[in-house]
Amino acid sequence: VTIVHCPLPVIGIVRTQRTSPEHTPVQAALNRGEHGTLEIAEPYAAGLADLDGFDYVWLVTWLHDHPERPEPPPMTQVPFLLRPTPRRIGVFATRGPRRVNPIGLSLVRLLGVDGRIVRFAGVDMVDGTPVLDLKPYVPAFDRPPGEPRAGWFDDVRPAEGVTPADLG
Amino acid sequence: VTIVHCPLPVIGIVRTQRTSPEHTPVQAALNRGEHGTLEIAEPYAAGLADLDGFDYVWLVTWLHDHPERPEPPPMTQVPFLLRPTPRRIGVFATRGPRRVNPIGLSLVRLLGVDGRIVRFAGVDMVDGTPVLDLKPYVPAFDRPPGEPRAGWFDDVRPAEGVTPADLG
Numbered sequence: 001v002t003i004v005h006c007p008l009p010v011i012g013i014v015r016t017q018r019t020s021p022e023h024t025p026v027q028a029a030l031n032r033g034e035h036g037t038l039e040i041a042e043p044y045a046a047g048l049a050d051l052d053g054f055d056y057v058w059l060v061t062w063l064h065d066h067p068e069r070p071e072p073p074p075m076t077q078v079p080f081l082l083r084p085t086p087r088r089i090g091v092f093a094t095r096g097p098r099r100v101n102p103i104g105l106s107l108v109r110l111l112g113v114d115g116r117i118v119r120f121a122g123v124d125m126v127d128g129t130p131v132l133d134l135k136p137y138v139p140a141f142d143r144p145p146g147e148p149r150a151g152w153f154d155d156v157r158p159a160e161g162v163t164p165a166d167l168g
Numbered sequence: 169v170t171i172v173h174c175p176l177p178v179i180g181i182v183r184t185q186r187t188s189p190e191h192t193p194v195q196a197a198l199n200r201g202e203h204g205t206l207e208i209a210e211p212y213a214a215g216l217a218d219l220d221g222f223d224y225v226w227l228v229t230w231l232h233d234h235p236e237r238p239e240p241p242p243m244t245q246v247p248f249l250l251r252p253t254p255r256r257i258g259v260f261a262t263r264g265p266r267r268v269n270p271i272g273l274s275l276v277r278l279l280g281v282d283g284r285i286v287r288f289a290g291v292d293m294v295d296g297t298p299v300l301d302l303k304p305y306v307p308a309f310d311r312p313p314g315e316p317r318a319g320w321f322d323d324v325r326p327a328e329g330v331t332p333a334d335l336g
Contacts, residue, residue, distance in 0.1 A: 008176075008269050009240065009268050009269065011260075011268050011269070027309045028309075029308060029309045029310075029312075030309075043240065044240070044243060044260075044268060045243075046243035046244060046258065047243040047244070047258045047259040047260045047261075047268070048258050048260055048261075049243075049244055049256075049257065049258030049261065050257045050258045050261035050319055050320060051258055051260055051261045051319070052319075053261070053317060053318075053319030053320065053322075054261065054316070054317060054318055054319045055312070055316035055317045055318075056312045056316045057260075058273065060228075060269075060271055060273070072177065072211065072212070075212060075213075075214035075215040075217075076214060076215070076217055088217075089217065089218045090214065090215045090216050090217030090218045090219055091215040092179075092212075092215045092216055092219055092225075092301075092302040092303070092304070093215075093216075093217065093218035093219045093221070093222065093304050094304070095303055095304065095306065095309065099301055100177050100179050100212060100215070100300075100301065101176050101177065101179070101228075101300045101301050103228055103271075103300060103301050105226065105228070105273070105303060107309065107310060107312060109312070132268075132269045132271060133260075133267055133268065133269050133271050134260040135260070135263055135273060136260070136261050136262070136263065136318065136319060136321070137312065137316060137318070138263065138318045138321045139315070139316055139318060140195075140197060140318070140321065141195045141196075141197045141198075141263065141275065142197075142275055142310070143311055144197075144223070144224045144275060144277070144305065147307070148222070148223035148224045148305060148307055149221060149222060149223045150221075150222055150223075150304065150305070150306045150307060150308070151218055151219070151220075151221030151222045151304060152218060152221065153304070153306045153308065154221075
């Protein structure tokens with residue numbers, strides 16, 4: 001196993017009203033109405049230029065709030081959404097936080113950029129989550145054609161705003 | 169600026185026929201016909217279970233092949249796609265590789281999983297690119313409603329398979 005030893009500068013910090021992962025919606029798309037902000041660190045503020053022409057952005061986050069995980073985490077896990085009917089799934093077929101690299105990917109709707117502050121809608125991050133990168137959502141690159149299959153996700157109908165705690 | 173000091177285990181290595189970033193298509197979506205493979209490291213192979221039910225996956229990559237960049241990179245840059253009509257854009261409004269954290273995001277079509285080998289279509293990665301994470305594409309999470317605006321990208325019509333070298 002190759003290890004990349006690299007300090008990762010945090011480009012900014014997410015501010016939300018969520019303080020516990022168990023009580024934070026599992027996906028931004030299931031919680032589109034809730035607002036949050038991203039406070040970009042001063043050295044990187046100029047990198048926000050031209051962002052206001054985009055409706056959606058990807059936040060690449062560091063899921064710092066899962067320090068209890070073993071290293072590496074189990075390669076099969078029961079996803080939050082399958083807690084009611086437990087079944088183990090390969091970690092790379094899940095979107096859960098207990099990953100080899102705890103890197104999160106959140107698609108959020110851009111509400112505005114005011115100086116160093118990015119306002120967005122769609123919250124699946126606890127307050128204080130470090131952000132490693134912000135990328136614009138580009139439909140031509142990020143939207144595959146047709147109606148792609150989504151494996152076990154196609155058999156679950158998660159409720160709006162559902163959190164791990166809701167799922168038992 | 170907070171620095172997260174974290175060794176990042178590489179979950180696998182991409183194999184493609186591309187050897188130079190300048191001659192590698194700038195986006196997987198602009199090169200959907202070309203095939204590549206991802207060789208997952210043995211300790212993580214079991215994490216591929218259940219992946220074959222998905223049509224598309226995200227590869228979160230480490231863009232290792234841009235070591236010439238300054239630290240940090242310029243906060244505004246001329247994107248590859250704007251080289252013909254140069255204009256500087258905030259780095260977080262681009263999808264280029266010269267980022268604060270050189271983390272790439274490639275949406276590829278899953279062709280098959282054979283043991284530790286993931287075959288895919290859609291190549292925008294040089295041979296040897298380290299992969300930090302693999303996530304399933306889930307339309308309900310990753311496809312925003314409507315026709316989102318994409319800023320300056322909405323004014324360019326990139327040719328199929330275009331590379332930085334093609335753009336001058």
